[in-house]
Amino acid sequence: MRKNENLIDFFGDIKQHLMTGVSYILPVIIIYAFFMVLGQIPGPLGEVCAIISTSAQRLIVPVLTAYIAFSIAGKLAFAPAFVVGLVTEQLGMGFIGGLIAGIILGYVVKALIVVSGKIKPGQANTILMSFIVVPIVATLFVGSLVYFVIAGPVIAGTDTLNIWLNNLSTSNAVLLAAILGAMIAFDMGGPINKVAYTFAIAASTEGLNHVVAPVLIAITIPVLALGISTLITPKKYDEDEHMAGKTALFMSIFGLTEGAIPFAVVDPFRVIPAIMAGSCVGAMLAALLGVTNTTVIPSIIGMFLGANNILLYLLCHLVGVAISVGLLTVLKKNVPVEE
Amino acid sequence: MKLIAVTSCPVGMAHTYMAASSLKKTAKRLGYEIKVETQGALGIQNRLSSVDIEEADVFILAADVALQEAERFDQCATYKVSTSQLIKKCEKSITEAIASLQA
Numbered sequence: 001m002r003k004n005e006n007l008i009d010f011f012g013d014i015k016q017h018l019m020t021g022v023s024y025i026l027p028v029i030i031i032y033a034f035f036m037v038l039g040q041i042p043g044p045l046g047e048v049c050a051i052i053s054t055s056a057q058r059l060i061v062p063v064l065t066a067y068i069a070f071s072i073a074g075k076l077a078f079a080p081a082f083v084v085g086l087v088t089e090q091l092g093m094g095f096i097g098g099l100i101a102g103i104i105l106g107y108v109v110k111a112l113i114v115v116s117g118k119i120k121p122g123q124a125n126t127i128l129m130s131f132i133v134v135p136i137v138a139t140l141f142v143g144s145l146v147y148f149v150i151a152g153p154v155i156a157g158t159d160t161l162n163i164w165l166n167n168l169s170t171s172n173a174v175l176l177a178a179i180l181g182a183m184i185a186f187d188m189g190g191p192i193n194k195v196a197y198t199f200a201i202a203a204s205t206e207g208l209n210h211v212v213a214p215v216l217i218a219i220t221i222p223v224l225a226l227g228i229s230t231l232i233t234p235k236k237y238d239e240d241e242h243m244a245g246k247t248a249l250f251m252s253i254f255g256l257t258e259g260a261i262p263f264a265v266v267d268p269f270r271v272i273p274a275i276m277a278g279s280c281v282g283a284m285l286a287a288l289l290g291v292t293n294t295t296v297i298p299s300i301i302g303m304f305l306g307a308n309n310i311l312l313y314l315l316c317h318l319v320g321v322a323i324s325v326g327l328l329t330v331l332k333k334n335v336p337v338e339e
Numbered sequence: 340m341k342l343i344a345v346t347s348c349p350v351g352m353a354h355t356y357m358a359a360s361s362l363k364k365t366a367k368r369l370g371y372e373i374k375v376e377t378q379g380a381l382g383i384q385n386r387l388s389s390v391d392i393e394e395a396d397v398f399i400l401a402a403d404v405a406l407q408e409a410e411r412f413d414q415c416a417t418y419k420v421s422t423s424q425l426i427k428k429c430e431k432s433i434t435e436a437i438a439s440l441q442a
Contacts, residue, residue, distance in 0.1 A: 020404040023349040027380075071405035190423050194349055251353070258353030265427050 014103070015191065020071035021064040021102060022198055028063050029201065032056035033295035037305050060205060061089040061098035068099065072106025073113065076130060080139040081105045087143055088151075095202040097146070097154045105142045109134055158206070165208050173287040177214035181283025184218040185276040189258035201296050209292035213307070214283035216255070217291070217316045219298035221282045222275035223259035224252040224317065225324030229332075232325070236332040241266065255298025267332065274327035282320025291316060340437065342366060342373040343387050343415075344399035345406060348422045351380035358401050358422035365429040378407050387411070397436050401425050416440050 032053055039050030065085025069077035081102055088097040112133055116125050168176065183196035200215035230237045230245025237245065244262040251259035264271045291313050295306035307313040344362050348354035359375040366373035374395075376387045389411070392398075398415035400406070401422045418436035425432055 016402075016404060019349040023351065023404045026350060067405070074409075187423070189348075189350070189353055254352070256350075256353045258357065261353075261357065261423075261426055 017068050017071040017103070017106065018099070018198075019191075019194060021068035021099070022194065022201070024067040025060050025064045025201070028056050028059050029204075029296050032060065033297055033302075033305060036294070058086075058089060061093075061095060062086045064095070065098040065102035065105070068102030069106035069109065072103070073109035076113065076134050077106050077109035077138075080109070080135060080142070083139055084143050084146060088146055091147070091151050091155070093146075093151055093154045094158050095205050096158055097150065100150060100154065101142060101146050104145065105138060108138050108142055112138060162206050162208065165203065165206075165211055168210075170288065173210065174284045176211065177283040177287035178280050180215050181218035181280040182276050184215060184257060184283075185222050185260075185279035186272065188222060188260045188264060188275075189256065193257060197296075204294075204296045209294050209306075209308075210287070210290060212296060213291045213293040213313070214286040214316075216293050216296070216298040216302055217286045217313070217320065218279035218283040219257050220252055220255045220300075220317060221278045221320035221324060222257050223248040223255075225275060225278050225321045225328065226260050226263050226271070227252055228321060229325045229328045233329050233332070235334045236328070237263075238335045253299055253301070255302065270331040271328070274324050274331055277327055278320040278322075278324025281323050282316045285319055286313070286316040289316065340371045340397075341395050342371050342397050342399060342433070342436070343391055343395040344373065344375045345378060345387070345402060345412075346375060346422055346425070347378035347402040347404055347406065349404055351378070354403065354422040354426070355379040358425040361426050361429045362399070362401075362433070365433055369430065369433060371433070378402070383407060397440050399425075399432070399436050 035049045035053035035056065039046055039053050041049065062082050062085030065088065066078050066082035069081030084101050084105055085098050088101050091097065093101075113129065116129055116133065119125075180196045180199065183192050186192050196215055197219070200212045203209075203211040227245050227249035230242055230248075234242065241263060244259070248259035248263075260271070260275055264275075289309075289312050292308045293302060293306040293313070294308075295302050297305060303310060303313050344359070346355045346358040346362070348358075355377050356379060359377050362375050363373060374387060374391055375385060377384045392411060392415060395415065398412055398417045400412070400417050400419050401424075403422055406412070416439075418432075418439050420432045420436075
């Protein structure tokens with residue numbers, strides 16, 4: 001099947017490219033977060049862990065840039081994007097800078113491939129492209145573009161945003177947490193959830209730990225609430241859902257909101273509002289109490305690794321879960337008994 | 340009718356495997372043969388061989404992120420769908436995939 005090269009095909013699904021980037025930085029962030037905690041250990045082992053942690057931290061943005069470009073234009077775009085991503089990191093352009101660089105680089109390489117394929121297809125072209133044009137032209141072009149044009153506004157913009165997020169009034173912080181929390185629960189690990197989570201990751205790389213914690217708390221509440229709900233009101237769930245409830249409890253250990261999907265598929269109009277309310281309130285409470293988390297890991301694991309106050313952090317979860325379970329108990333009907 | 344599929348989601352822990360199991364269950368119920376490759380957090384599992392790809396009638400691609408080793412599927416009649424769609428409406432997706440092939 002030949003695709004026709006119209007504009008829509010060329011730009012394709014940009015969300016998919018961004019999600020590819022996010023998907024590859026998550027393991028890097030986990031390494032960074034784990035070793036940051038282990039780096040507190042006194043002595044040589046702690047020193048090694050601290051070095052590992054800072055190395056992983058510096059890789060977050062380049063890996064993001066590299067895999068966004070990779071998703072857009074394939075293997076050829078990977079190396080230049082990794083290098084340019086490191087440039088944006090060194091310039092202090094943060095998450096946003098790496099993301100923009102990855103998108104531009106990906107499309108530049110893709111355009112080069114399309115154009116060169118039209119001018120002179122064949123092996124000579126492949127060699128020319130992969131040894132000279134893409135490594136030199138694309139890297140130089142996007143590298144200079146980043147340095148001379150994009151860096152200034154991006155740094156100014158992220159600084160402004162950071163200052164605003166750093167000095168959020170309590171009411172604004174609670175509002176932001178409410179929106180992010182509801183987004184997390186709304187599609188349970190789907191695209192809207194990932195937008196909110198990506199925002200938290202970006203905030204975390206800027207050290208805005210008070211913005212991160214409410215999102216992490218919202219992530220775990222739905223699975224935990226549904227798991228507990230199947231246990232305390234078993235009559236409201238059928239055989240399949242009891243199985244799903246056990247899976248949900250297991251998934252809550254790792255903070256995988258997806259565990260809520262089986263329930264939402266069967267009964268979306270009762271389940272989704274109930275878990276959204278729980279996540280939303282849990283997140284708002286976290287913002288109100290000033291709970292922070294230095295990691296981007298949800299659930300009990302993230303709590304032990306990065307929460308500033310474990311008791312309050314736990315309290316936010318419990319309140320959110322209580323609200324969701326309460327709503328589920330009220331909203332859901334008993335399953336008719338089968339003969 | 341022989342189907343092949345690849346599932347893949349951003350985190351690679353839940354949607355990837357839920358979509359795969361939903362595909363297998365539904366295909367079995369509808370009486371189709373299916374092999375599903377998962378590209379999750381642990382990389383490529385249950386890899387589709389060149390023979391699988393050669394023999395397949397329809398390729399269902401449920402990749403929310405960039406496909407790994409995409410060049411394997413260059414010649415396939417591809418039906419694209421999201422993993423969440425497969426979890427929610429699997430039968431509809433499979434029917435549409437087969438219909439798109441015959442259209």
